[in-house]
Amino acid sequence: MLVLIAASAVAVEVPMLRKTLVAGNWKMNPGSLAEATELASSLAAHEARDVIVFPPFPFAHAVTSVLGGDKVGSQDICHLDTKGAFTGEVSGPMIAALGIKTVLVGHSERRVFFGDDDDVVAAKVKQTLALDDVTCMLCIGETRDERDQGITVDICNVQLSKALAGIDAALMDRVVIAYEPVWAIGTGLVCEPEVAQDTHAAIRTCLAAIYDEDIAANVRVLYGGSVSPASVDDIMSMPDIDGVLVGGASLVPDSFFRIIRFEDPKATAIAEEGVKNIVQPVSA
Numbered sequence: 186m187l188v189l190i191a192a193s194a195v196a197v198e199v200p201m202l203r204k205t206l207v208a209g210n211w212k213m214n215p216g217s218l219a220e221a222t223e224l225a226s227s228l229a230a231h232e233a234r235d236v237i238v239f240p241p242f243p244f245a246h247a248v249t250s251v252l253g254g255d256k257v258g259s260q261d262i263c264h265l266d267t268k269g270a271f272t273g274e275v276s277g278p279m280i281a282a283l284g285i286k287t288v289l290v291g292h293s294e295r296r297v298f299f300g301d302d303d304d305v306v307a308a309k310v311k312q313t314l315a316l317d318d319v320t321c322m323l324c325i326g327e328t329r330d331e332r333d334q335g336i337t338v339d340i341c342n343v344q345l346s347k348a349l350a351g352i353d354a355a356l357m358d359r360v361v362i363a364y365e366p367v368w369a370i371g372t373g374l375v376c377e378p379e380v381a382q383d384t385h386a387a388i389r390t391c392l393a394a395i396y397d398e399d400i401a402a403n404v405r406v407l408y409g410g411s412v413s414p415a416s417v418d419d420i421m422s423m424p425d426i427d428g429v430l431v432g433g434a435s436l437v438p439d440s441f442f443r444i445i446r447f448e449d450p451k452a453t454a455i456a457e458e459g460v461k462n463i464v465q466p467v468s469a
């Protein structure tokens with residue numbers, strides 16, 4: 186994706202830069218409200234980049250008070266467009282009432298342990314995007330068995346196509362994809378950066394087929410699965426990886442801070458290239 190910048194009466198091309206995003210999925214952690222607010226408070230000082238944390242529902246209000254709704258996400262959303270007798274469910278409007286601006290949908294733990302199939306995931310995407318100004322972070326990814334069978338891209342394509350069925354192109358600026366190979370989650374087995382890059386590129390190809398090249402180039406695609414301070418820089422050096430969705434390491438402040446401060450060679454290179462282009466002299 187290239188954008189035109191007018192400088193000194195010439196239009197020069199610089200690559201479009203997708204904004205990076207680091208997200209921490211706390212899952213069913215930490216064990217107390219005091220720990221949750223302490224974790225949130227320690228993060229409040231680290232605002233250099235886009236960062237979002239997903240606390241458990243009962244802690245969401247307190248964490249939002251510390252960090253603000255822009256930096257807090259909901260781990261789930263009810264797939265139904267209603268209120269009423271649905272014990273344990275949390276609706277979109279309830280989430281929005283907290284000022285939360287991002288909802289995680291389709292995490293493999295929801296798919297595997299709580300039966301969120303592709304239809305439920307699609308309904309949750311719809312409920313999220315029906316909320317004003319709320320982003321849907323849609324998780325997709327293959328199991329070990331599916332990778333071994335060589336069907337990783339097929340699985341991602343099916344999950345993407347089904348989750349986004351009926352979602353208008355105009356809403357895609359409120360969708361972030363999180364590619365999380367199931368076998369890499371919580372196992373310490375990070376997907377090799379080049380291997381993850383191939384899948385991210387395939388995800389963009391799929392988005393281009395569903396929508397168009399522009400949307401494919403602009404949607405942020407994050408990687409998740411055993412991301413750590415040791416692996417984040419290599420992962421983030423890949424051209425189609427725009428951020429990371431972190432589980433375990435997001436609960437350890439020093440680890441998460443290091444992840445937030447990942448080295449960003451793409452931004453540096455693009456910034457330098459942009460400056461070079463913008464100062465290029467006008468030829469006679």
Ligand SMILES: O=C(CO)COP(=O)(O)O
Pocket residue numbers: 210292365369370371372373409410411412430431432433434
């Ligand atoms: O599932 C994840 C984030 O949603 C990844 O978890 P881990 O970083 O603990 O592997």
